[in-house]
Amino acid sequence: MTTTASPESPPQVDLGGEARSRRTDKGFTGLVTFAGLTVLIVLGLILVTTSVQAWPAIAHDPIEFLTGTDWVPGDEIFGTLPFLYGTLVTSVIAMVVAVPVSIGIALFITEVAHRRSRKYIVTIVDLLATVPSVVFGLVGSIVLIPWVTPIYQWWAGLMAPIPGLNAIFDETNTGRNYFTAGLILAVMCIPIITSISREVFATVPEIDKQGAYALGATRWEMIKGAILPHSFGGLVGASMLGLGRAMGETIAVALVIGGSLTIGTNLFEPGNTMAAVIAQQFGESSGMHTEALIGIGVVLFAITVLINFLARTVVRRAEIKMKGAHS
């Protein structure tokens, strides 16, 4: 194509091809790439700076730090096992309650509810996600605890003759304990597990569902036979995301768990979690105590990042598998 070929030469249009614009393009590419990299930079910085800061307290006695059961900041004894234990116990309680409930809600939204009521239920779950965690803590500590204490006492009395269970549900005089913390965590995990489960259920092919109905299955048989086997991997991922959320939750737990520094098998006894102990003690700490608290944070960070990473991988794997098989 030559310019002389056209009889009337078109008016000169600036197509932005000059050097200045080309340089802007390069600069812009660099800028957005850097912005994308900030995620990695911040994550890296979190790990490095906090680890360096916490190192004196961890190096002080590394074995004690990870396996010690005594936390006496005044004597520079920093055993974090009670908090790791508390984190595990409360998140397990939360998962036991939240996973079935969330899957139920997701099933209700995708399979049972009419289109009109579906919107309202989604709104309920979304609203649950917007309530700040400190408000859950406030309602839990002031309203819920006086209510549940007698229930715990009644339940402990019921369990007293049963060996095994009577150690887990033992006598108590307070509602500020592992169990209450677990229940509040469950409520806070429901939105995320529900929304991921819904995404997972949405990938179940319509053909499978209609096929199950055509074979004469009831709704429940269809859910059991077509939906659940198909979504199992995704549901595992969703639950793990909820678990990560539960382990990292700080303020609500700090308000309702009591703040004991020992390990107890009795779920109705006060305890503490990794995140909550940081929030409770950080203000009054100094020197190596502060560093030890930051050390707890580093361990918590490592655990939650690992869980989240695995969960995302599982969810993505499951999605790819489903799409690969059916589209």
Next chain:
Amino acid sequence: MTTLQGQTPPDLSGRNLSFRRAFANRAATTLIALCVLVAALPLALVAWEVVSKGASAWSLAWFIDEIPRNYRTEGPGMGPAILGTLTITGMAALLSIPIGVLGAVYLNEYGKNKPLARFIRTMADVMTGVPSIMMGLFIYVGYVIVIGDKTGFGGALALACLMLPIVIRSTEEMLRLVPDELRQASSGLGARKWRTTLGVVLPAASSGITSGSLLAVARAAGETAPIIVTVGLTYIYKPDLFDGQNTTLAAQIFRNASQPFAASQERAWGAALTLIAIVFVFTILSRIIAARFAIDKR
């Protein structure tokens, strides 16, 4: 269908199900519906308690007065915390939204399926799961110790770290909805990629980006853990975020809720209602913007 003549049509009503199957179906449906109730109950409880207990604290003085220094002093005053919540969250939004939007531009317009972009995408998802207290500890170590004082700006930095991955992921979702024809038309007119991105793609997605960012702001406004670690405490108005310790509504709820005194608990409820109102306004705004100006999904 002549072959079916003389036969009764198959019964598809499900009325002849065996008792066991019908019962299992009914029971499962009831249980599933109960799950929704389990989620709605705590929401109703929180809403009822916060509104009924918090409303009595509200008055003109509540929004204007300084915070009483003593837990036992009765009476209103949450002005500095309201201002602190707005300024600290606002600063966090100023810091995180531009970086987040540009990061999302990288992921959707430049990186696409490159290994680096995929890795950043995964790590942004992972970062949304990092406990908020960790962002506080990070800023405490990296900023507060360096500066030597807890400040409102430290809190803003911590909240910005928290918001960054949320903004990136929600913006990327919105950029993905922008139809490719717009990009092609723009390059067809001779625009370079940066002009296409800034002049065509971002404006087309702007309502979605605004709505996603507002949700991130709403979430950050309610955060407590990073605030108590980086911001400290004050009772008076501190409009300057670089001038010493500050406070927010969430931090005031935490501080007052852990006290046994009726006066401080009443303030905690009042602050909770105020905070929920602020979060609610942001959420509703986000919804309205998302619904009104949505790109029609093709």
